Amino acid sequence: MKALMRRIGRLSRSLYARIVLVYLTSLLLLSVATAWIAISQFNQLGRELQQRLEIDLAENLAEVMQPALHQGADSAAARDMARHIVSINPSLSLYVLDERGRVIADYAEPACGLGRRVDTRALETLLGDEPMLPVLAMSPCGQQPGVFSVARIRHGEQGGSGDFPGFLYADLDNAGHASMFAMLRTSSILRTLVVAGLMALLVSGVFGLVWFALLTRRFSRLTAAVQRFADGDFGQRIAAPRDDELGRLARAFNDMAGTIEAQLQALRETDRQRRELVANLSHDFRTPLTSLRGYAEQLLAMVTVEEEGRRRMLTAILDNADRLTRLAQQLSTLALLDAYDKPLLREPFSLAELAHDIVGKFQHQAREAGILLTMDCDPSLPRVDADLGLIDRVLSNLIDNALRATPAGKWVRIETDVRPEGVRLAVIDSGVGIAAEELPLVTQRFYRTRASLARGEGSGLGLSIVREICERHGAAWKIVSSPGEGTEVSVTLPRA
Numbered sequence: 116m117k118a119l120m121r122r123i124g125r126l127s128r129s130l131y132a133r134i135v136l137v138y139l140t141s142l143l144l145l146s147v148a149t150a151w152i153a154i155s156q157f158n159q160l161g162r163e164l165q166q167r168l169e170i171d172l173a174e175n176l177a178e179v180m181q182p183a184l185h186q187g188a189d190s191a192a193a194r195d196m197a198r199h200i201v202s203i204n205p206s207l208s209l210y211v212l213d214e215r216g217r218v219i220a221d222y223a224e225p226a227c228g229l230g231r232r233v234d235t236r237a238l239e240t241l242l243g244d245e246p247m248l249p250v251l252a253m254s255p256c257g258q259q260p261g262v263f264s265v266a267r268i269r270h271g272e273q274g275g276s277g278d279f280p281g282f283l284y285a286d287l288d289n290a291g292h293a294s295m296f297a298m299l300r301t302s303s304i305l306r307t308l309v310v311a312g313l314m315a316l317l318v319s320g321v322f323g324l325v326w327f328a329l330l331t332r333r334f335s336r337l338t339a340a341v342q343r344f345a346d347g348d349f350g351q352r353i354a355a356p357r358d359d360e361l362g363r364l365a366r367a368f369n370d371m372a373g374t375i376e377a378q379l380q381a382l383r384e385t386d387r388q389r390r391e392l393v394a395n396l397s398h399d400f401r402t403p404l405t406s407l408r409g410y411a412e413q414l415l416a417m418v419t420v421e422e423e424g425r426r427r428m429l430t431a432i433l434d435n436a437d438r439l440t441r442l443a444q445q446l447s448t449l450a451l452l453d454a455y456d457k458p459l460l461r462e463p464f465s466l467a468e469l470a471h472d473i474v475g476k477f478q479h480q481a482r483e484a485g486i487l488l489t490m491d492c493d494p495s496l497p498r499v500d501a502d503l504g505l506i507d508r509v510l511s512n513l514i515d516n517a518l519r520a521t522p523a524g525k526w527v528r529i530e531t532d533v534r535p536e537g538v539r540l541a542v543i544d545s546g547v548g549i550a551a552e553e554l555p556l557v558t559q560r561f562y563r564t565r566a567s568l569a570r571g572e573g574s575g576l577g578l579s580i581v582r583e584i585c586e587r588h589g590a591a592w593k594i595v596s597s598p599g600e601g602t603e604v605s606v607t608l609p610r611a
């Protein structure tokens with residue numbers, strides 16, 4: 116249900132929905148306007164036809180009524196004659212107007228128009244040459260202008276005799292005009308027109324929906340291709356057969372994608388060469404460094420107790436050679452990690468045995484620094500599944516960090532234990548610790564704490580290597596520290 120609502124929500128915000136809304140609204144407005152114009156013109160046509168057909172009616176009636184009218188417009192003879200005519204055509208209303216258009220005889224029962232005036236300009240227009248029909252006038256009893264027929268007459272004065280000019284006015288619109296809905300009910304032509312109009316509306320509506328759907332589908336395809344490209348599928352291209360705006364956009368996208376792909380390829384190649392260079396350099400550094408160190412150690416052995424100056428210089432040479440060797444080692448591990456296409460060499464091994472070996476290597480350094488380096492590892496622990504060489508680097512880096520951060524007289528301990536998610540190994544020290552604000556930064560490449568900068572050692576790569584190796588193994592790891600008390604770094608590796 117939620118998914119459906121989300122889909123509807125997305126659709127209502129889509130370009131398609133907006134185009135369709137605008138299209139259907141304008142179609143509806145256009146249809147209403149057209150229908151309104153058509154019906155009112157239809158109405159007008161009806162009036163025009165009626166007036167055209169009955170334009171001579173008043174003239175004919177005047178001819179018949181003229182003798183009676185001479186006796187007076189309101190005479191009994193005139194009234195009888197008019198009643199007789201109206202009884203034949205009840206939709207007709209007859210009036211006699213004086214020359215200024217005032218009603219002097221209304222033959223309707225009861226008379227409603229007596230004394231009212233009809234605009235003589237409309238009468239003159241209809242009586243003129245080739246009038247433009249329909250000519251409308253407000254009839255004496257009418258609510259709105261309607262069609263009429265008129266004839267010039269001569270009549271006797273009311274209540275007396277004489278010969279005065281005037282008009283015989285026949286209101287043709289007497290029955291009034293049917294409302295639009297009444298016309299729809301009763302006029303088959305109008306009904307056919309309306310049905311045809313509705314059909315046209317439906318067909319153009321459906322046609323519009325389909326056509327816009329086709330048009331926006333090309334947009335959606337374009338968007339989907341751009342999205343796939345943005346998600347990293349750089350081989351993505353769009354078929355653009357048509358030479359319209361969308362086709363040109365698709366071609367422009369294809370060109371852009373081609374350029375980006377080529378540049379990316381070049382960048383990858385440069386990156387690969389850079390990594391190779393770092394890996395080769397860091398490897399090539401080691402041999403001369405080892406030989407340098409060897410000669411320096413031999414020279415130091417030859418130096419006598421009195422030659423204190425030489426001893427200091429040779430010790431400095433050895434220290435620097437050590438630092439360079441460590442740096443070369445860290446760089447070569449980084450180069451190895453950077454080569455993402457290189458898979459991990461996973462194998463089952465005992466973490467306790469590995470820890471034992473590495474602690475053995477560091478014992479000399481710990482003794483020299485006056486630190487107690489101990490290990491609490493159960494040899495019967497389950498074996499883990501990991502890259503032995505890389506985990507060796509993790510452990511070496513952690514113990515090295517712990518020993519450097521711990522002052523003489525304190526201790527560093529290695530612990531292992533089994534957890535549901537794997538085997539956990541922790542390196543715990545009683546050293547200077549890491550300030551809370553520095554803790555999130557220590558795993559960044561080349562970041563060194565203030566304490567380490569003051570000691571003037573390290574390259575800031577060790578923990579970033581630990582983090583990357585753990586991430587590549589999918590292994591959880593954690594660092595907890597309290598300044599002045601010590602630090603604990605733990606890694607949990609999956610069981611074999």
Ligand SMILES: Nc1ncnc2c1ncn2[C@@H]1O[C@H](COP(=O)(O)OP(=O)(O)OP(=O)(O)O)[C@@H](O)[C@H]1O
Binds near residue numbers: 445564565578
């Ligand atoms: N156990 C620890 N106690 C206190 N500070 C630590 C500890 N472990 C690491 N640090 C500090 O965190 C920073 C980052 O450590 P990292 O191992 O990445 O670099 P490094 O030890 O300076 O150089 P490298 O390990 O590459 O020789 C260093 O400044 C380091 O002194």
Ligand SMILES: [Mg+2]
Binds near residue numbers: 512515516573576
């Ligand atoms: Mg380190």
